[in-house]
Structure formats: structure tokens, C-alpha cells
Amino acid sequence: QVQLIESGGGLVQAGASLRLSCVGSGRSFRRDAMGWFRQAPGKRREFVAAIARSGGTTMYVDSVKGRFTISRDMVKNTLYLEMNNLKPEDTAVYYCAAETLGRQIAVEEDQYGYWGQGTQVTVSS
Numbered sequence: 001q002v003q004l005i006e007s008g009g010g011l012v013q014a015g016a017s018l019r020l021s022c023v024g025s026g027r028s029f030r031r032d033a034m035g036w037f038r039q040a041p042g043k044r045r046e047f048v049a050a051i052a053r054s055g056g057t058t059m060y061v062d063s064v065k066g067r068f069t070i071s072r073d074m075v076k077n078t079l080y081l082e083m084n085n086l087k088p089e090d091t092a093v094y095y096c097a098a099e100t101l102g103r104q105i106a107v108e109e110d111q112y113g114y115w116g117q118g119t120q121v122t123v124s125s
Helices: none
Strands: 003-007 010-013 016-025 033-039 046-051 058-060 068-073 078-083 092-099 119-124
Touching: 003 092, 016 033, 016 092, 016 119, 033 068, 033 078, 046 068, 046 078, 058 068, 078 092
Parallel strands: 010 119
Antiparallel strands: 003 016, 016 078, 033 046, 033 092, 046 058, 068 078, 092 119
């Protein structure tokens, strides 16, 4: 069974940091573009960050640029999202995803074929 399992979410105060992890199992995701999305209460799921198949290129939504960093460990089949200087508006369920059709990098939700179950991040003011 192919799975992506996120962890690392939690309740923090504004200005704090969190590191999300997403471990893949059942298949290797080393050759897939991967990304993070989030969904706040009452809102649609939105793109947060993506990393290319090669790991050399990254993309971010403007609201997290300079604060979040996406990275991957090919050996561990794991994706990370380092989140610094968190703000209350970052509160959401965060999902990792894998693009499995061979795109170098992907930012659209419908380009991703595998999704994790999500991890809650809550930032208090």
C-alpha cells in the first residue's frame, strides 16, 4: 500500500517554528516532484511549496517566501517543510503530495497523484 504520512504539526505561538515531515512508504518517491499544500477552516486547499524531482528547484506561495523551506531526503524517502516565524494565518491542515506523471515540478493540486492524511498546524497570536 502506497502511503504518505505527515507528522510534526502542533499548537505554537506566533513567531515560533515547526518542522513538518512526510515519509513515503510502499514505493519510492525519489524521482517524483513533491509538494506541500494547506487547507484552513472554511477555505479551499492551497499550494504552499514544491520541490523538483531533482531537488534543485523549489517554489513557494508568496505568503511563505522567506519563512518556509521545503527540502527532501532521497535516501529516507522523506519530504520536509521547515516553517519559521509562524503567523496565525498559517493555521491549517498541511498535506504533502507526490506528483507521479513525471513533471519536473508541480504547483497545481490536480497535478498530484498521492496525498497524505494531513497534519494540523495551529498558530496562536
